[in-house]
Amino acid sequence: MKKAIYLLFLMLYLSSCIDQKQNSNNNNTALENQNNEAILFTGTILNAPSQKFMLVNKAGESIPIQLDENGSFTETITTGSSHYIFYNSRHRLDFYFVQGEEYHLKTDMKSFKKSVNLTGTDLDASNYLMTKGVQFRKIRGSNADLYALNENEFKAKVSDINKSYNNYLESFLGIPHEFIAEERRELEYLRLLMLTKYQTLHRNSTKQPDFKVSENFLSELEKVDYLDEKAYKTGGSYDNLVAEHFKLKSQDFIKNSGGNVYFDKLKFYGAIPNEYIKNRLLGPIGLQDIAKVENKKEYYDAFVLVSSSSKNNEKVNEKFVFLGQLERGQPSPEFTNYLNHKGEPTSLSDFKGKYVYIDVWATWCAPCKAEIPSLKKVEKQYHGKNIEFVSISVDVEKKHDTWKKMVVSEQLTGLQLIADKNWDSDFIKGYRIRGIPRFILIDPDGNIVDADAPRPSNPQLISLFDELKI
Numbered sequence: 001m002k003k004a005i006y007l008l009f010l011m012l013y014l015s016s017c018i019d020q021k022q023n024s025n026n027n028n029t030a031l032e033n034q035n036n037e038a039i040l041f042t043g044t045i046l047n048a049p050s051q052k053f054m055l056v057n058k059a060g061e062s063i064p065i066q067l068d069e070n071g072s073f074t075e076t077i078t079t080g081s082s083h084y085i086f087y088n089s090r091h092r093l094d095f096y097f098v099q100g101e102e103y104h105l106k107t108d109m110k111s112f113k114k115s116v117n118l119t120g121t122d123l124d125a126s127n128y129l130m131t132k133g134v135q136f137r138k139i140r141g142s143n144a145d146l147y148a149l150n151e152n153e154f155k156a157k158v159s160d161i162n163k164s165y166n167n168y169l170e171s172f173l174g175i176p177h178e179f180i181a182e183e184r185r186e187l188e189y190l191r192l193l194m195l196t197k198y199q200t201l202h203r204n205s206t207k208q209p210d211f212k213v214s215e216n217f218l219s220e221l222e223k224v225d226y227l228d229e230k231a232y233k234t235g236g237s238y239d240n241l242v243a244e245h246f247k248l249k250s251q252d253f254i255k256n257s258g259g260n261v262y263f264d265k266l267k268f269y270g271a272i273p274n275e276y277i278k279n280r281l282l283g284p285i286g287l288q289d290i291a292k293v294e295n296k297k298e299y300y301d302a303f304v305l306v307s308s309s310s311k312n313n314e315k316v317n318e319k320f321v322f323l324g325q326l327e328r329g330q331p332s333p334e335f336t337n338y339l340n341h342k343g344e345p346t347s348l349s350d351f352k353g354k355y356v357y358i359d360v361w362a363t364w365c366a367p368c369k370a371e372i373p374s375l376k377k378v379e380k381q382y383h384g385k386n387i388e389f390v391s392i393s394v395d396v397e398k399k400h401d402t403w404k405k406m407v408v409s410e411q412l413t414g415l416q417l418i419a420d421k422n423w424d425s426d427f428i429k430g431y432r433i434r435g436i437p438r439f440i441l442i443d444p445d446g447n448i449v450d451a452d453a454p455r456p457s458n459p460q461l462i463s464l465f466d467e468l469k470i
Contacts, residue, residue, distance in 0.1 A: 270306025
């Protein structure tokens, strides 16, 4: 009896060992299969100001990339073959990684794109993506010349450009078939986008503000589905095509409606039947237009009625609260001890008792420099009156000598200052300045008159000065 029990336990034990071994083998096989399907992405990035990068695929899935102290990284990617975008706040590279393969990137941030060296297998798609921007610009030529063509010439030229783009794509013989199909769709959307933008850009190129395309010019665009959420989520020219389409349609709607431009725009975009596309287009509109309307509370209430995105609503609410702090009569953000052209400290409080018209600019900013003649003219007109003209440069430290030379060479008038920490200066951040030129008007008590005042070239500036009896 004891012998029988012993044999029974022995059999159970052996059976358990076999099951455990089989399970272990199955787990190892699964892990091996997973590793075989993964993409190994390694690299070294020299002189990176930040150790944080991102890698995102066409489906919008993001992978954070963290550099070590030597600028190196290793990342195992399990999201499959895809067009990947590798980027930080200032730079971007486009790759196509194939499932199960290994890739190594080496580059120097001092000459980011010029120093890029990507090694690995199946590189043709990546080489196409990394070179197509430069190549396409050569093929396309000058935008001004292209969009100045008449309708027939433009359509023929765009057709030729599209063929050349496709020929360049097909010159990379090792590109995967699925990528070829995706990119051909992208190039077709790009062709249609060029047609859609023709009216606007032809007006700019030919200085004909009333130009309208002929009735049948955009007839082939009537067949486009502008509510394809899947295509929209993949990004690229389809996104821009959809945005341009609805922008043109909204302009017609607003023109025929005859109401308030900003509220009519909300009505139009709020009626887009695809919730995802509607909200993606509404977000930037809300953030931009709430700064332009007089009754910001009414606008915010109207926005949340048409937006079904809590993220959009939160961002527009944040902007609404912030703008309340910059409304007329609110105390202005301060600047203290900004150095003037002579190296002397100057603070906003030095101008108490006078209006202050502030120009935020930089030496590299072409639109800023375009305002200089008008600014000089206005300064001369109001010389000796109760207003100070102050220009604040946001040039970085290594450009300070360039700034000093330009003040002299351009014979800039008014008080010329340099912000203490360029874009990170408290005054610049206090006004949330993200684009220049930016003009600000402050009253004699240091309170805001207009946080986004008219430019010197805009006649409304003199009207504002007259209203204030400056």
